[in-house]
Amino acid sequence: MIHWTRQIKEVLSSQETMETGENSGPLEEIEFWRNRCMDLSGISKQLVKPGVKHIESILRLAKSSYLTPFIKLAQQIQDGSRQAQSNLTFLSILKEPYQELAFMRPKDISNKLPNLISLIRIIWVNSPHYNTRERLTSLFRKMSNEIIRLCCHAISLDRIFEGYVSSSKEDLQGCISCCHAWKDHYLRAVQMHTQFSSRGWVLDQTSIFAQVDAFVQRCKDLIEVCDCQYHFARWEDGNQGPLPCFFGAQGPQITRNLLEIEDIFHKNLHVLRAVRGGILDVKNTSWHEDYNKFRAGIKDLEVMTQNLITSAFELVRDVEHGVLLLDTFHRLAAREAIKRTYDKKAVDLYMLFNSELALVNRELSKKWPYLVPYMAQYSGQAYWMRILRRRIDRVMNCLSGAHFLPHIGTGEESVHTYQQMVQAIDELVRKTFQDWTATLDRDCIRRLDTPLLRISQEKAGMLDVNFDKYRTQPGPFFLSLVQSSSSTLPRT
Numbered sequence: 001m002i003h004w005t006r007q008i009k010e011v012l013s014s015q016e017t018m019e020t021g022e023n024s025g026p027l028e029e030i031e032f033w034r035n036r037c038m039d040l041s042g043i044s045k046q047l048v049k050p051g052v053k054h055i056e057s058i059l060r061l062a063k064s065s066y067l068t069p070f071i072k073l074a075q076q077i078q079d080g081s082r083q084a085q086s087n088l089t090f091l092s093i094l095k096e097p098y099q100e101l102a103f104m105r106p107k108d109i110s111n112k113l114p115n116l117i118s119l120i121r122i123i124w125v126n127s128p129h130y131n132t133r134e135r136l137t138s139l140f141r142k143m144s145n146e147i148i149r150l151c152c153h154a155i156s157l158d159r160i161f162e163g164y165v166s167s168s169k170e171d172l173q174g175c176i177s178c179c180h181a182w183k184d185h186y187l188r189a190v191q192m193h194t195q196f197s198s199r200g201w202v203l204d205q206t207s208i209f210a211q212v213d214a215f216v217q218r219c220k221d222l223i224e225v226c227d228c229q230y231h232f233a234r235w236e237d238g239n240q241g242p243l244p245c246f247f248g249a250q251g252p253q254i255t256r257n258l259l260e261i262e263d264i265f266h267k268n269l270h271v272l273r274a275v276r277g278g279i280l281d282v283k284n285t286s287w288h289e290d291y292n293k294f295r296a297g298i299k300d301l302e303v304m305t306q307n308l309i310t311s312a313f314e315l316v317r318d319v320e321h322g323v324l325l326l327d328t329f330h331r332l333a334a335r336e337a338i339k340r341t342y343d344k345k346a347v348d349l350y351m352l353f354n355s356e357l358a359l360v361n362r363e364l365s366k367k368w369p370y371l372v373p374y375m376a377q378y379s380g381q382a383y384w385m386r387i388l389r390r391r392i393d394r395v396m397n398c399l400s401g402a403h404f405l406p407h408i409g410t411g412e413e414s415v416h417t418y419q420q421m422v423q424a425i426d427e428l429v430r431k432t433f434q435d436w437t438a439t440l441d442r443d444c445i446r447r448l449d450t451p452l453l454r455i456s457q458e459k460a461g462m463l464d465v466n467f468d469k470y471r472t473q474p475g476p477f478f479l480s481l482v483q484s485s486s487s488t489l490p491r492t
Helices: 002-017 026-047 050-061 067-101 106-126 133-154 157-161 165-196 205-233 251-273 286-315 319-328 330-334 336-364 377-400 409-438 444-449 476-485
Strands: 453-455 462-465
Touching (some): 002 067, 026 067, 026 133, 050 067, 067 106, 067 133, 106 133, 106 165, 133 205, 157 165, 157 205, 157 251, 165 205, 205 286, 205 330, 251 286, 286 336, 319 330, 319 336, 319 377, 336 377, 336 409, 377 409
Antiparallel strands (some): 453 462
16 A cells, blocks of 8 residues: 555656646647546556455555545546546547648648637636646647747748748748737637636736747748848849949959958858757747847948949949949848948939939020031021930930839939920920921912022023022021032033
8 A cells, every 4th residue: 555655646746747848739738638648547447446445445444544645646546537538528629620730831820720719718618627827828838839830840941041032031921920820810819708708818928929929030030031142142042143244444343342242141141051059949049149140240241232332333424324233233222221322322323314404404505506507597406405305315214214213302303303304395396496487488388389490591501500599597508508509500
């Protein structure tokens, strides 16, 4: 009896202290209660055997002091067995739904979460033993662990560090959305329960979602790693984009500086990939230290990139070249530090455009514009104004096609100035046309009937040029042409 009492105490003590691991899921919890049920049921069967009952009767007749503690322990075994069986029965309703989750991707899990929360609430409301605050908090925490485990299986660290940026970011975003959906469904269930149930929802929400929040942050860190590969190493989805081509005498030097930035980035990335412990393990504290070192290296690369952009723009003299450079560095403008330099150069680009507009405006302000000798007065002026418009239209079309340019006040002002200038040029062309039409008589169409050549009145058998004498204000080139052609021509 003394030996049995000692063994039962050891079993009960081990059952009280034995719990599932902190990272275990609901399926491990079900397996834990199944094993506990089997252990206690086996001991319960042994306690009702005839040999044990015979010894109990002998000690009862002998009024042994060891019998009462033994009977109390045996009763605890019986109660524990019934409790384990009850808990196993209620928890078993979670087995099949959680087994289905094992074959689903994180983005598809969200639709299954409300049903799982409802099943846990059924256990809470109906189970006579598995309804304490500690047990339910632990069960929801295990559900969080299961969601994290499924998300970890969907994330490939090798693909992340090998440059599969687009697909890896999609997987990470799916995991973040799944974790947010889990928290949203939980809070919605809390709201509904509080509204329609007399029993308060007093679970430890911080404990339930502590690791979920940490995992979401870890996913965001890995998304930043993907973005850095896209920005500083031209990786997209397993393939490295083409190296930009820079114009001018400094083009080769700018290219070498860009390759140097990429080389430094790859070294920092290699150090981060060799981080101690699991990168996706939210309890791995060494990640924070290594990731902060990586971020410090990225800040240095941002400064180097800002200097590179500044030096590349030193030789920009026209808007077209500036647009090409901004297009080249556009992918880096997503980073806040580089975006400031990028926006500043965009302002400089619009200032170049403003300078071009000012030059055209100065040309328009001339009272007597220069016309080539073979140009007539009115048509020459209109042609000259159209040339000025095409000059600013070419630059404006280049800016309009640059979808990557940021929306800034200077750009809007430049566009407004351009529109006003185009309107003014069109008005000048219209006015020039009206001035020309005012110099024409109503019967000018009849002058087309006048032949260009006529029989000379002075020299028989010769031809003279018969230009219309109505033409007004001929240009110097035209006058010289007429004078050189006015000599009589032999008649054929």
